[in-house]
Amino acid sequence: MKNALIILLVFALAPLAHAATVLSNAHIHTLDPQQPNATAMAWDDDGEIVALGEASALLARYPEAQRIDAGGAVLVPGLIDAHAHLMGLAMALSGVDLVGASSKAEVVQRLQRFAADLPPGEWLRGRGWDQNRWPDTAFPTAADLDAAFPERPVWLERVDGHAGWANSAAMRAVGRDLDGDWQPDGGRIERVDGKASGVFVDGAAVLVDAVVPPPSDALRARALEAALALAARNGLTGLHDMGVSLADLALYRRFADAGKLSLRVTAYADGDAAALAALCAMGPYRHASGRLGMAGVKLYADGALGSRGAALLADYSDDPHNRGLLVTEPEALQTAMVKARECGLQVATHAIGDRGNRIVLDAYQAVLGDAAASNHRWRIEHAQIVAPGDIARFKTLNVIASMQPTHATSDMPWAEARVGAERLFGAYAWQRFIAAGVRLALGSDFPVEQVDPRLGLYAAVSRQDRDGQPTGGWLPGQRLSAGEALRGFTRDAAYAGFAENTVGTLKPGYRADFVLLDGDPLSVAPRAVVDLKVRSTWVDGEAVYRIPAR
Amino acid sequence: MKNALIILLVFALAPLAHAATVLSNAHIHTLDPQQPNATAMAWDDDGEIVALGEASALLARYPEAQRIDAGGAVLVPGLIDAHAHLMGLAMALSGVDLVGASSKAEVVQRLQRFAADLPPGEWLRGRGWDQNRWPDTAFPTAADLDAAFPERPVWLERVDGHAGWANSAAMRAVGRDLDGDWQPDGGRIERVDGKASGVFVDGAAVLVDAVVPPPSDALRARALEAALALAARNGLTGLHDMGVSLADLALYRRFADAGKLSLRVTAYADGDAAALAALCAMGPYRHASGRLGMAGVKLYADGALGSRGAALLADYSDDPHNRGLLVTEPEALQTAMVKARECGLQVATHAIGDRGNRIVLDAYQAVLGDAAASNHRWRIEHAQIVAPGDIARFKTLNVIASMQPTHATSDMPWAEARVGAERLFGAYAWQRFIAAGVRLALGSDFPVEQVDPRLGLYAAVSRQDRDGQPTGGWLPGQRLSAGEALRGFTRDAAYAGFAENTVGTLKPGYRADFVLLDGDPLSVAPRAVVDLKVRSTWVDGEAVYRIPAR
Ligand SMILES: [Zn+2]
Ligand SMILES: [Zn+2]
Structure with a gap:
């Protein structure tokens, strides 16, 4: 009797695999190597994918499911921006x-x-x-x-x-x-x-x-709504928010409570401040909805290249005696990293110049010690100019390179003036990172760049501006393939946020986060990627955006 | 078939009521009006009470349970100090x-x-x-x-x-x-x-x-261990920690993670500061062990009576023109309360003088509005000198009076000098609160007073010092019965921490938090309460203190 009971119990507790919805007539790129393509996908009431395959098989298996005809659209995993500033966008839209x-x-x-x-x-x-x-x-x-x-x-x-x-x-x-x-x-x-x-x-x-008051809660909420709508319109189902204050987190939580957080926010505490102290006291934060979490901290090593604030190992080529600046002293940086490690948190550090990157690599090495071999997933944000010998250290230390393709195309008109031809060897060097076995997570850094991840996909595969200049692309050896670019905005972005077992890939057991496009980002000509239309964006199996009927 | 499966499932998921331990040969006061007394109690591996009754019945029902002979000891619910400062005690012990x-x-x-x-x-x-x-x-x-x-x-x-x-x-x-x-x-x-x-x-x-450095983490941890041991030795299984910083919470959490937090800490964020901001961002905090939570904030209205800092409506009787001071301006107090309400948090406000208490009652009324009738459980800490007309407002506004019996006996030598005979009407007026239908939660305010809750029980029933002075007790009409005093340190303290459905009473489904004493606090002579020996203290069915064998 006892055994029978246990068996029944296990059976009863197993997912009932009741499909609420079957979407068919799609060209699905799952990004799952086991089953890379499908034409139909089924998910349950809870927004979890239960099956991928052919429409006939799925409809036979789930005859009572609601049916959606994708009209021949291309379906890819929901796009994840691995480096963005959601409230920054919100306030820009306010x-x-x-x-x-x-x-x-x-x-x-x-x-x-x-x-x-x-x-x-x-x-x-x-x-x-x-x-x-x-x-x-x-x-x-x-x-x-x-x-x-x-x-x-x-x-x-x-x-x-x-x-x-x-x-x-x-x-x-x-x-x-x-x-x-x-x-x-x-x-x-x-x-x-x-x-x-x-x-x-x-x-x-x-x-x-000087006398403009800080925005009211109501204005902030309204601005966030606008930012979320813009993100959904562009096919984003998730983002890594790089530098979130407690006040921002409180607002996101209110949205998540109300079911209004239309994408997944993986928040990183803003520097060694109140949000980090809160995480250290209370532990990593995860909202019950699955739409919001904070389990890492964003630190800052150096400044930016455009303003010659990125810390370089040698002088700026266009500004002798200037080697940029450190936003945080190495010692303070390490202290914050030790705190993060002790609190069990992931670290993501902004480093743009080759000196900035080396300081962060040195600090990661010192702070992680033997744990560098572990599954820490510490990241360097931007990693724009890296000394050739340091690229392999990302791999050795298991560090993720979180890079923004549109930064390369925005910076290419003047980057060589700043650092000279020689240092371009390690500039926006996506393929060198890949060759070294380093995982790339791709993002936009919006609102510094545009929200639209299609621009990122395009910049990644072309290294050209919107007019197709320069011909063949800037430092073309570093271009990504369409598949690499898409992976950077889906599977590998998910990996960088410890979420690769729930999102970034489409397979049973994963969340039904996806985008329907009117063309195939893996096969259209590079410049056509920018013009792909997002027909609809889905999170947890619900549409958070649909293109207005014409 | 479907129905049968569901029935089996329900049955399988119901608690298996497997008793790990049966304690017998005890005089148990459960504080549960449905079954006030028992001689045996059984709890499961998880530390949850599964049965109370006679030993023979329990042992027949749970023949394989581990047996504990209580040797005729008196067993009461674990004592809960509704107002204490655990790190304050720790540092005092450091x-x-x-x-x-x-x-x-x-x-x-x-x-x-x-x-x-x-x-x-x-x-x-x-x-x-x-x-x-x-x-x-x-x-x-x-x-x-x-x-x-x-x-x-x-x-x-x-x-x-x-x-x-x-x-x-x-x-x-x-x-x-x-x-x-x-x-x-x-x-x-x-x-x-x-x-x-x-x-x-x-x-x-x-x-x-000025040059003594702040205590190291190691010292703080060691001090906390000593404080926890002292609390356990005195029969405490829980406390409400009135003013906890994020750093303190982080330390408690480390102890809870390590299974070293030997009592339940119901933490209140210290003022309108970082811990409150963290709660507002992340929501009420609860550690998975059940030993630690933070879902409220401690605010401060006025000062203390001894130093003439308590805010009075009229002058101090022994200091004309002095009416005490406000630690927080009423407007700032209300702003913090509004924040707490919006963040779904409980408020506990320090108020000692009649003006301090009135300001808090006014603020609670203004901030809670219609919600005053709800289950908010906002509290006033100390409520020492209250204008006669304001006592009923605690009931109207559903406010808990969190009071410390030993404060009354510490203050009685000079309290009349401070406030005069007339204002003593509302001084430490426990019975007047009870008569008005107000719930009393009792505590010690350690380390301001001693940790030992037996001193609180004694002060509550006697209103006398350790030498039995004054004869008959100070303002004897306000003395509590032994039962009222014990309830204030168990059931009603639990209520004040939103925990009355798990602790403070002994009944099936509740946690096995209890104390074994060598005498009965409900029947010994008042002064003998102080000399009751704690034989052992139990939390979640595990002994956290046992009296050393002689
Ligand atoms: Zn950024
Ligand atoms: Zn206190």
Whole structure:
């Protein structure tokens, strides 16, 4: 009796394999080497994949399932951006987009539309106005905004970022008299008859910037909604959020509680600060929904290449005596890493220059010791310029290279000027990492770059700009194959977030996170990848985005 | 078939009620009104109570269980201190106890014993020396310590707290020349021939205090072990830790991970700081062991009565024009409470004076609004002096009064001087709270008072000092019955920590947390409660303390 009972129990507890949905008529790339392709996929009510194969077999097996005809679309695992800044994107989206407005009236109209459900008192922000596009090309004034916004402060950045346009409420918020004939350092207050008229050029804009209050919770929530919608529209089902504060995590959690977190956020605590202390006290965080977790910390070694802040082993080629800067002293970096290790957390460290990368590799080696051989999955973010001899150390130390293909194509016009031809050997050297056996996780670093992962896939396979320049691609030996690029944005990104057993690949037992595209990223011409249409994006078997019907 | 399977499944999943242990020959007070008494109790391997009753019945039902003969002991639910400071106790225990040492040699001996397993470099702290007990009653010198401790800094507080004794290593750590003839404000450096000799009187002690490093993790861990052992020895199986930092929580978690947290810690985040931010981001914290949780925040309204910091509605009777002070402004208090409410957390606020209590009640009312009728269990800590009209508001607002019986007996010599006879109406007014239908959770506030909950039970039923003074008890109408006192330290303390369905009462399905005593706290004479011996203390069905065999 006891044995019979146990057998029945086991049977009863086994997944009932009740398929809620069968999707068919698709070209499926599973990224599972055991079964790389299929034309149909079934998943259960809980959003877990239960079968992949041919439609007829699946429909016979799950006759009662809801049926979806994919209309011949290409289906790939949901795209995962392995390095992004979700709240950064949200805040970038939290203002009104004024680009292309062809009159002051249109500006006011766009502002009014945006402000309609903005809480009272909240500052209205925007950017992108350009008076040269308007019938009257003179600078606008506060009065142009005051009729529509007598009470709510309005503060709008010019398209080039070199001037701001305030209404009177915003100017009143500045705690000093803006009239007269004085001018701030490095800037100019536009005035009419000695009275500030509303436009603040260059350094004068900080007068207003300084009094803009931090965004309200309501604004942050609304901004996050917009960012999530944009991500879903671009086929993202997950991202690694590189530097999350406790306040950001609290907001994400509220979204996850409410079922509104439409992609999986793998959060990394922002530096050696409050979120890391919280993780150390309470242990890795995982939301019950599976949509949110925090089990790692983002640290910062050096600066960026464009501003010559990336730490180099030798001088900048275009700036003798400058070797860049360290954002964190090596000792403090190691202290934070020791803390992370003791707290059982993953470390992801920003390193761009060859000196920055070496410092991080040295620190990982010192802190991990024998554990370098373990499954720690510590990462270096960017790994843009790496000394040739250091590439193999990523493999030796089991370090993941988290790289952003669009950074290469954004930087290629001036990267050689910064570091010279010789150091380009280890620049954005994707194939050298692969050849050394290093795992690449790919991302965008949005909002520094565009959200769209198709741009990343394109940059990865072409190393060309949108116009196809340079011919053949920049340092073309480092281009990725379409399969390598897709893996970097799916399976290997999942691996870098300790999630390769649930997402990034399509197979039974995994989450039904996927994207339907109107073409095949593995076979179209490189430049056509950018124009692939995302028909729909699915997380946990539910559509989080569908292309609007035409 | 389907139904049969489901029935089998339900049956299989029901607790197997396999008793690991049957304890018999005990006088058990369960505090469960349905079955107030028993002589035997059975629990399973997991530490969950499965049955209470007569030994014969239990042994027949669980013939294979391990048997424990309680030898006629009295068994009560494990005692829960509803207001304590575990790390405060730990740090108080982290120094060497020098009280009663009858020679310098004995001091050195005690120091050496303690230092034997102190990490190198760690400061050796101690307190309680008194040169008047020694053959040579002159002040000691650094040289007396230097032979035994040439390198390790040693810093020892005199029994009265008015002088400190340092060795040369400690004096070297002070970053200034201690020799000469200068003296610090309000203090005196003892010198021999112009050279600092090692004793620092009154204000001079801060010279050394200022350079004592924060305790190392190793020292904190060792101190916590000592505090846990002391708590277990006194019959405590749980406590509410009123003001826990993230660093403290991290240490508790390490202990819980290692199975070394020998009592249940219900932690309250310390003020509106990092721990609260972490809870808001990640949600209430619960360790898988069931021994540690944090789901509330401790706030502070006013100061203490002894130092005339408790906020009163009228002047102190012994200090005209002084009405005490607010530790937190009412507005900031409400802001923190709103945050706690939004984060789904319990609030426990320190309030001692009648003004402090009114401010908190007003704030609870404002912040909870309609939710005051809900199961929020917000608490006021201490509630020592309450305006008569405000006592009923605890009931109206569903607020728990978290009170410390030993505070009443410690304060009774001077409380009337502070507040006058009239205001004593609402002073430590336990019975008035009970009469108003308010739930009392009892605690000690250790290390401000002693750890021993028997002292709390005694103070609660007698309102007398250890010598039985005053006759009949201070404000005797407010004395608790033995049953009320025990309930305050068990069932109702559990209630105040949202744990009344697992601990504080002994019944099937609850945790086997209990204490064996050599007498009955519900029937011995009040003063005999203090002398009851704890024979053993059990948490999750495992002994965490056993009285040493004589
Ligand atoms: Zn970044
Ligand atoms: Zn306290």
